[in-house]
Amino acid sequence: MKENLPLTNSEKYSKLKSAKAAFLDLDGVLWHGTEPIGNLESIFAKFKQAGVLPVLWTNNSTHLPETYQRKMESFGVKISLDQIISPAIAARDVFSTRFSSDARIHVFGSDALKEYLSDQGFKLVEERADAVLVSLDQDMTYRKVVKAMRMISNGAVFFATNLDHILPSEKGWVPGGGVMVRAVQTCTQKTPIILGKPEPIMMQLVSNQFGFSMDEVVAVGDRYDTDMLAGIRAGCTTVMVLTGVDNRDSIRNQEVQPDFICEDLNAFADLLISD
The missing domain is CATH 3.40.50.1000 (HAD superfamily/HAD-like)
Known part of the structure; x- marks a missing residue:
């Protein structure tokens, strides 16, 4: 046809x-x-x-939507927050429809991502999570990987913002959020739900x-x-x-x-x- x-x-x-x-x-x-x-x-x-x-x-989930809005304004362009989409915003929408209002969310990611989801009313926890969201964390540690691994192994749903292995920066290419995601994926042997591109x-x-x-x-x-x-x-x-x-x-x-x-x-x- x-x-x-x-x-x-x-x-x-x-x-x-x-x-x-x-x-x-x-x-x-x-x-x-x-x-x-x-x-x-x-x-x-x-x-x-x-x-x-x-x-x-x-x-990129390391910046709040308002940050991009202000950056566009500095270039002479007005953009509403409804015209901005990132994995953080996608997480908000997906979590709201998939989980109850008292769901426990663990974020292995940036402070900006945690701040955004907390401001949206989600309960962020360090143990016994219903969902684990893994993203770019420039302060990645072995302990953070262990924590995410254990919660996912105990039944938490595994989400990831993206699998980008590298990112552009003003000083050249740097490791992306995919590095954190692959670390957790390797030790849990579970495939995450990818929210981003x-x-x-x-x-x-x-x-x-x-x-x-x-x-x-x-x-x-x-x-x-x-x-x-x-x-x-x-x-x-x-x-x-x-x-x-x-x-x-x-x-x-x-x-x-x-x-x-x-x-x-x-x-x-x-x-x-x-x-």
Whole structure:
């Protein structure tokens, strides 16, 4: 049947032009560290012109949503908190629907992640947890791994923010949250529920909130193994920009290619408003 066949270029373009939301990765797409990539105020004006809702889409749970909101404001762009999604926010939504209000949650992760979930009303514990959430912890210790291992082995549901093995920093690449997750996974021999990319959970949560179908969503990123794979698994349009990690050569042998490759986010915005 036709719906099982690859889309033609004209069909991909038609689908892109009907988009209602664009999920935008942050570092490598919107900015490099503290420097914006292009004139973000102008770019976001083009999104508005195209009738496309921009959503900030990150695997980073070490910063509160308000931090990203303020950063965008410093670049001249106003974003509501509803337009920001991270594994921390996904954890809030998933925990709220999966567990009772008095559920016991253990977080092996950053202080910001703990603060966020605590502020959302979750009971954070150091023993006898119903769920264990593992994320990037720059103060990782053997004792923390042991604690998470024991709670999961005793029946706690194992969640992870992402499996990113490395992350960009101003001083180069550094270990990512996947290092902590793999440590716990290795000693428990259990597979975590992944809340972040490349799983599509974050995209699905926001799309459900705004009433978008995946046919109306675009995934925009600079990394194939996280951003593009998440979009592919979600069944939405994928756009890779060349201002970050991957390039045309690095993805040449991937079985499923991005639907579009753009030089930068501004080129993608121009594509949205083109005739």
